[in-house]
Amino acid sequence: RKEVEQDPGPFNVPEGATVAFNCTYSNSASQSFFWYRQDCRKEPKLLMSVYSSGNEDGRFTAQLNRASQYISLLIRDSKLSDSATYLCVVNPKSGGYNKLIFGAGTRLAVHP
Amino acid sequence: GAVVSQHPSWVICKSGTSVKIECRSLDFQATTMFWYRQFPKQSLMLMATSNEGSKATYEQGVEKDKFLINHASLTLSTLTVTSAHPEDSSFYICSARDSDRGSSYNEQFFGPGTRLTVL
Numbered sequence: 001r002k003e004v005e006q007d008p009g010p011f012n013v014p015e016g017a018t019v020a021f022n023c024t025y026s027n028s029a030s031q032s033f034f035w036y037r038q039d040c041r042k043e044p045k046l047l048m049s050v051y052s053s054g055n056e057d058g059r060f061t062a063q064l065n066r067a068s069q070y071i072s073l074l075i076r077d078s079k080l081s082d083s084a085t086y087l088c089v090v091n092p093k094s095g096g097y098n099k100l101i102f103g104a105g106t107r108l109a110v111h112p
Numbered sequence: 113g114a115v116v117s118q119h120p121s122w123v124i125c126k127s128g129t130s131v132k133i134e135c136r137s138l139d140f141q142a143t144t145m146f147w148y149r150q151f152p153k154q155s156l157m158l159m160a161t162s163n164e165g166s167k168a169t170y171e172q173g174v175e176k177d178k179f180l181i182n183h184a185s186l187t188l189s190t191l192t193v194t195s196a197h198p199e200d201s202s203f204y205i206c207s208a209r210d211s212d213r214g215s216s217y218n219e220q221f222f223g224p225g226t227r228l229t230v231l
Contacts, residue, residue, distance in 0.1 A: 004155075043205050043222040044156065087155070099146065100207075100220060104155040 001026055004103035006088050012109045017078045021106045023071040023088030032091035033064055035073045037084045038105065044087055047073075078110045115139055116208050118223035125196055126231055132192045133226045135206030141186040142208035146220060147179075150203040162189040186211065196230040203227050 006023045013019050025033075033050035048055065050062040050071055061074040071088055088103040115138040125131050135145055143164045148156040160181055161169040168181035180192040189208075193200055204227075207220035 008153075041203075041227075043225050045222070046219060099158055099161060101158070102156040104153075
C-alpha cells in the first residue's frame with residue numbers, strides 16, 4: 001500500500017464549478033499535512049497546510065480527519081488558472097528529520 | 113524571499129557519463145536539503161536528505177555510490193549522477209528548509225528542477 005494515495009483524475013470541470021479532492025495516508029503517526037500544486041514540468045509549490053480544525057484560504061478549503069487518515073481539498077468557483085496537478089503531502093516525522101511524502105497527484109482541468 | 117535555484121535546468125548526456133546538478137538557496141541558509149526524482153505521471157520520490165557538513169541520508173533502494181551528494185556549504189548541495197544510463201532520465205528536484213526557522217517548521221522550498229535525458 002502506498003503511503004499517500006490520491007485519485008489521479010483527471011477531473012474535468014467547467015469554470016465556476018466546485019471540485020473536491022481526497023487523499024488517504026497510511027502512517028497514523030503522521031504529524032503535518034499539506035496540499036501542493038504542480039504545474040506541468042514545473043516544481044511543486046505549497047498551496048496550503050492542513051490543520052486538524054480545517055482551514056480556508058480564499059476559494060480553497062482543506063480538511064483533515066485523523067481517525068480516518070483522510071485529507072481533502074475543496075476548490076470553489078474554479079478558475080482556468082486552477083488547472084494543475086494537486087499533490088497531497090504528508091510529513092511522517094520519522095527518522096529524526098522532516099521529510100515529505102508525496103502522493104502521485106490529482107490532475108484538474110478547468111475548461112471555459 | 114525563500115528562493116531555491118537549480119543548475120542546469122536541463123541536460124542531455126551520453127550513457128556512461130556523469131552529470132552534476134547544483135541546488136542553491138539564494139536568500140536563506142539551509143542545513144538540510146532534499147533531493148527528489150519524478151518520473152512522468154508519478155509522484156515525487158525522495159532520494160536522499162543532504163546535511164551540511166555530514167553524509168547524506170539515502171532512502172531505501174537509492175544507490176549512494178551512484179547518486180553522490182555533497183553539501184559543502186549552508187547554501188549549496190550538489191547531486192552527481194555517476195555513470196548515467198537511460199533509466200536515470202528523469203526530473204530531479206531539490207528542496208531546502210530554512211535553518212533559521214525552528215525544527216518544527218516543515219515548509220520546504222523547491223528548486224525549479226533539472227530535466228535529465230540520458231541517450
